[in-house]
Amino acid sequence: MEADRIKWNQRYSGEEYLMGLLPSRFLTERIEQIKTLCPGSRALDIACGEGRNSIFLAHNGFQVTAVDISDEGLKKGRRRMRDEGVSVNFSAVDLEGYDIVRQYDLIINLNFLLRELIPKEVTALNQDGLILLETILDSPKLPGIHTRRYLLQPGELRRLFNREPGTILEYDEFPDNATPTARILFQKRLP
Numbered sequence: 001m002e003a004d005r006i007k008w009n010q011r012y013s014g015e016e017y018l019m020g021l022l023p024s025r026f027l028t029e030r031i032e033q034i035k036t037l038c039p040g041s042r043a044l045d046i047a048c049g050e051g052r053n054s055i056f057l058a059h060n061g062f063q064v065t066a067v068d069i070s071d072e073g074l075k076k077g078r079r080r081m082r083d084e085g086v087s088v089n090f091s092a093v094d095l096e097g098y099d100i101v102r103q104y105d106l107i108i109n110l111n112f113l114l115r116e117l118i119p120k121e122v123t124a125l126n127q128d129g130l131i132l133l134e135t136i137l138d139s140p141k142l143p144g145i146h147t148r149r150y151l152l153q154p155g156e157l158r159r160l161f162n163r164e165p166g167t168i169l170e171y172d173e174f175p176d177n178a179t180p181t182a183r184i185l186f187q188k189r190l191p
């Protein structure tokens with residue numbers, strides 16, 4: 001949506017990295033498990049922002065496609081990629097109504113929620129491929145004002161993946177964290 005592009009371009013317009021330089025902790029803590037379980041090295045970073053997680057995956061041997069609506073975020077990702085001597089295919093995409101056309105071995109979806117995309121992510125995975133997803137959970141502890149449709153409700157993430165063909169390898173909710181989140185590591189297994 002154009003309004004999202006404008007909003008995120010403004011947020012990313014400063015020199016500093018809004019989301020920081022370090023990759024997601026969930027991703028860094030699970031990277032060895034991911035490398036062991038993943039059937040191949042093709043990865044997709046959904047709503048990659050400034051590319052901190054895409055670049056981490058590229059350093060870990062993945063061929064990464066990274067999509068986001070914000071060209072300012074993508075610009076910073078490309079600059080960092082060149083500075084660090086890795087390769088990521090950064091691409092401007094509006095994920096609303098988007099169909100994932102290629103197949104991947106790993107899809108990461110961090111700090112972004114579009115419920116309609118989850119079944120499409122599973123369809124776009126190769127057999128035994130993985131999805132790692134973590135995003136904000138609605139909780140009385142959640143600071144600030146949030147749009148409800150961007151927040152997971154308690155138990156919702158598990159329900160969304162219970163419908164999909166595969167195994168939930170890990171599921172957690174952290175309602176008492178400073179930023180409450182829910183997270184999942186899912187492996188596709190077709191019958």
Ligand SMILES: C[S@@+](CC[C@H](N)C(=O)[O-])C[C@H]1O[C@@H](n2cnc3c(N)ncnc32)[C@H](O)[C@@H]1O
Binds near residue numbers: 008047051109
């Ligand atoms: C909180 S940031 C997360 C960025 C990244 N995943 C990370 O963890 O560093 C949310 C991202 O979603 C992107 N976004 C919002 N709406 C979008 C849409 N309709 N299509 C594609 N990206 C979108 C924003 O541009 C922003 O980069």
